[in-house]
Amino acid sequence: MSIPPTAGTVVVHGGAGASLDHEDGCVLAARRALAQLEANGDALDAAISAVTALEDDGRFNAGSGSVLCLDGATIEMDASIMDTRGRLGAVACVRSVKNPVRLARAIADTPHWLLAGEGAQRFARTIGMADSAPASDHQRAAHRKLMTELAGSVPVMPGVTNQLFERFWNYKTPLQLPPGTACDTVGAVVRGPDGHFAVACSTGGSAPSLLGRVGDGPIIGSGFYAGPEGAVAASGIGEHIVRHLLAHTVYGWIAGGMPLQDALRRGVELFDPDITIGLIAVSRHEAGSCSNRTMPTSRMTQR
Numbered sequence: 001m002s003i004p005p006t007a008g009t010v011v012v013h014g015g016a017g018a019s020l021d022h023e024d025g026c027v028l029a030a031r032r033a034l035a036q037l038e039a040n041g042d043a044l045d046a047a048i049s050a051v052t053a054l055e056d057d058g059r060f061n062a063g064s065g066s067v068l069c070l071d072g073a074t075i076e077m078d079a080s081i082m083d084t085r086g087r088l089g090a091v092a093c094v095r096s097v098k099n100p101v102r103l104a105r106a107i108a109d110t111p112h113w114l115l116a117g118e119g120a121q122r123f124a125r126t127i128g129m130a131d132s133a134p135a136s137d138h139q140r141a142a143h144r145k146l147m148t149e150l151a152g153s154v155p156v157m158p159g160v161t162n163q164l165f166e167r168f169w170n171y172k173t174p175l176q177l178p179p180g181t182a183c184d185t186v187g188a189v190v191r192g193p194d195g196h197f198a199v200a201c202s203t204g205g206s207a208p209s210l211l212g213r214v215g216d217g218p219i220i221g222s223g224f225y226a227g228p229e230g231a232v233a234a235s236g237i238g239e240h241i242v243r244h245l246l247a248h249t250v251y252g253w254i255a256g257g258m259p260l261q262d263a264l265r266r267g268v269e270l271f272d273p274d275i276t277i278g279l280i281a282v283s284r285h286e287a288g289s290c291s292n293r294t295m296p297t298s299r300m301t302q303r
Contacts, residue, residue, distance in 0.1 A: 007302045008037040008193040009287050012050050014060050014186055014296035016235040016278030022059045026298035029053035033188060034300050043192035044083040044105075047200035050188035051079075051101040055202050058138065062186045063099055065138070066204020069211060075132070076205050078217040079104040082226045083198035090218035092116040098130040101202045104218075114218060185217045187224070187233035189282045193302065197231040197282065199224045199247075206238060216241040221248035229255035230283035234267075235295065236276045244270050246279070254283050264290035 010033040012026045033050035036042070055063025066075045079100035080090040089108030093116050097103050103124050107115050115123055185203035192198070201224045203217040215238025216223035223234050225247040232247040232254070246267055253263040264279045268290050271277045278291030289297045 007191075008034065008041070008043070008046070009191045009282055009299070009301045010034060010037070010046060010050060010188060011190075011280040011282055011287050011289060011299045012054070012186075012188045012297060013233065013235060013278060013280045013289060013291075014054060015062075016185075016291045016295045017276045017293040018060065018296055020294050020296050022057075023296040023298065025054060025057045025059060026296045028057075029188065030298035030300040033190060034302060037190070037192065037302060041193055043190040043194075043196045043198035044081060044085070044087055044200070046192070047083075047188040047190045047198040048081060048101055048105055050190075051186055051200040051202050052099050054186040054188075055099050055101060060186050061204040062202040063101075063204070064132065066132075067206075069205070070208050071211075074211065076211070076213070077203065078205065078214060079200075079202040080218045080220070080224050081105050081108060081198070081200045082220065082224055082231075084196045084226055084228055088113045088220065090114040090220070091120045092214045092218045093212055094120040094124065096121060096131050097124045098132045099202075101200050103129060104200075104202075113220075116214075117212075185215070185223060185233075185235045185238075187235065187280060189226075189231040189233050189280055189287075191231070191282045191284070191287070195284070197226045197228070199226045199231040199233050201233050215239070216246070221245045223247060225251045227251055227255065230260075230281055232279065232281040235278040235291070236271075240271060240275050241277070246270070246277075250279060250281060254281060260286035261288045261290065264288055268292050 012030045014026050029050040033046040036046040036049040058064045076093045077100045078092045081104045082088045087108045089104040091104045187201040190198045222242040232251045234246045250267040278295040280289040
């Protein structure tokens with residue numbers, strides 16, 4: 001997609017492997033981002049507006065739709081923001097926060113760029129952020145399905161035997177498998193009408209995972225990156241994404257002159273087809289997405 005040099009543009013994704021039936025949520029998120037661009041022209045504010053909409057939707061693995069951990073009770077969320085004005089913030093393994101992406105933005109104003117766990121949660125309370133809602137029926141149904149799959153012989157996480165989660169179990173409650181997946185991150189990349197770039201990401205984590213697991217979402221250069229030539233956001237299995245510093249690697253190809261869609265495709269092709277991977281990006285003159293699974297997206301440009 002070619003972009004006029006002064007047009008604001010946003011690309012939103014709802015997670016690699018997520019249902020295309022949820023694409024309407026991405027469309028709404030992109031519209032909110034464009035409305036924010038119209039209001040103040042700030043690319044980061046627009047990206048955060050888009051991701052907040054996805055966190056509030058309830059169908060995506062972020063915010064209100066975050067997956068339950070293996071104990072069926074705990075929810076641990078990650079989020080990140082970055083732009084070309086020097087703002088950088090991330091949060092990892094935070095609980096009971098309605099909009100982790102807004103917490104990541106608040107962290108960018110502190111002396112730090114990343115807060116995790118209890119400290120992040122206390123900071124959220126200090127600045128008056130709302131608690132998350134109780135787990136929904138949708139989240140509990142997804143957890144029951146996961147536990148059934150984990151009891152089977154087919155690996156729930158590619159390349160990892162299901163028995164390892166039982167071997168290294170670190171929750172307070174005992175593992176209870178029935179007789180007999182989720183790894184998506186939501187994100188938005190934005191090119192402001194002034195030429196600045198921004199990215200925002202949020203995830204409810206991976207399922208299955210041990211307590212305290214952190215994926216690629218809050219790791220700069222892995223799940224997200226923004227620089228003077230564009231912005232990139234990744235989605236998929238974080239344990240594989242971080243090994244390639246995927247977002248920064250793809251950004252480097254774009255900055256080096258590779259057509260954006262070719263760079264996204266090359267990034268996805270770094271991985272075995274069994275590994276779920278998705279990418280979105282925006283540059284000075286292009287915007288696009290690529291995934292080896294279904295991935296709801298929306299791409300909009302100011303008129």
